[in-house]
Amino acid sequence: MQLAVIFWTEEGCLKVVSSLKAAASIVCTALLLGNSAQASEIVGLNSGKVLQGSPPFSEAVRVGDTLYMSGQVGLEPSTQKLVPGGIEAEAKQTMANIKASIEASGYEMSDIVKCLVIMADMSELPAFSKIYLSSFEESKYPARSAFAASGLALDARVEVECIASK
Structure with a gap:
């Protein structure tokens, strides 16, 4: 022993x-x-690049070298309304919002290690995935989970939440 x-x-x-x-x-x-x-230190970050005003949450929170992002939808920053055009248009705007938010926080899309995708309708996941995959370098995709939920913010078709690390 x-x-x-x-x-x-x-x-x-x-x-x-x-x-x-x-x-x-x-x-x-x-x-x-x-x-x-x-x-x-826990640091709340609000870039103002996507959401105007003072939302009741942080756009992202940095703890050490890890960035926890709030969910993004296909909100057009200039109008503060969902982009028209269905899942493809919302997916493009959602990913553009993630890119704007993550870069404003000092990170890059390649720093994203995990995404959670919430769909209003899982039958639209293939259309979303095509746009999602084009947002990352091929073969360097983050880990990802996806599920459906009813009643997403602003009646969005998709919401994406990400975690990034340097």
């Missing part, structure tokens, strides 16, 4: 005693990295 004793402080691992020293070192490193992420 092997015994590992680990002494901890708020700064991290002080001392490891046992033959499991290498494993414990990995655990200490992981915990230290986790603690530094927890200590990161």
Whole structure:
């Protein structure tokens, strides 16, 4: 039987005693990295490039090097109304809004690691996907989930929420 004793402080691992020293070192490193992420400042960002006024939420929130974006719909920034033309027009505008918001936050489309797609009608997912895929470099697509929901904001056909990381 092997015994590992680990002494901890708020700064991290002080001392490891046992033959499991290498494993414990990995655990200490992981915990230290986790603690530094927890200590990161939370910054709400509102670019004004998509939504005018003061919405009751942040357009994006940055924690460390990770950017959590609020959902975007096919809102035309100049009119603050959904673009006409159905799923294709809304998909193009939604992705343009994501690009404007992410770039205003100091990130790029290639920094997006995960997207959540919410559809009013899942039968429109193939049409949305064609436009969505053209927004990213081929073979460097973010992870993605999709589901249908009724009653999207402004009666949109699609809403997309993304997470980016540098």
